[in-house]
Amino acid sequence: AQKITQTQPGMFVQEKEAVTLDCTYDTSDPSYGLFWYKQPSSGEMIFLIYQGSYDQQNATEGRYSLNFQKARKSANLVISASQLGDSAMYFCAMREDGYNKLIFGAGTRLAVHP
């Protein structure tokens, strides 16, 4: 069974600073994908970044980067130069390639202060 763990219920960061949101996962499938989504109060799930289990390099998308440490089974999201609009709920999710299911962690609520 797969499992996603986000241990930070809430995080605070000052505007323009960097912040790391933690995510660990557990799977026995050697082929899997890891995702991060942002969910503002409006409810829409916004895709941020994807890392495949066989990808050699850490994924980056603009201000978002994924610190992928396969041996530790961690996939932390790094947001550089935080903006007020980054305040939202952030979910880490995983899909095992043998199953067409995307499973979410509990989420981390990020608050960016001016």
Next chain:
Amino acid sequence: DTEVTQTPKHLVMGMTNKKSLKCEQHMGHRAMYWYKQKAKKPPELMFVYSYEKLSINESVPSRFSPECPNSSLLNLHLHALQPEDSALYLCASSQRQGETNYGYTFGSGTRLTVV
């Protein structure tokens, strides 16, 4: 604008009502999903359709009935719901495993209140 469109955005229904949630995508994705999200909780998978056939049902009560009329549409029929079914219902679509761009695209959701 999201490429997965859900209607309605808000729905209030009584416990004896029958209503339907609709989801539409035109990205050519062949897998579609329904998720239920309670307040301050992560989305929970309800159903998966692959090539218009139900492939996963996560032991969802029969008062929720999914339907996939074609590759672009996904419905969720609701009947005799309970107040605890009040939640945000999210639809998503994705390419099949092995295809490029295997990302999941979500709609904006339907906020359902059962009274």
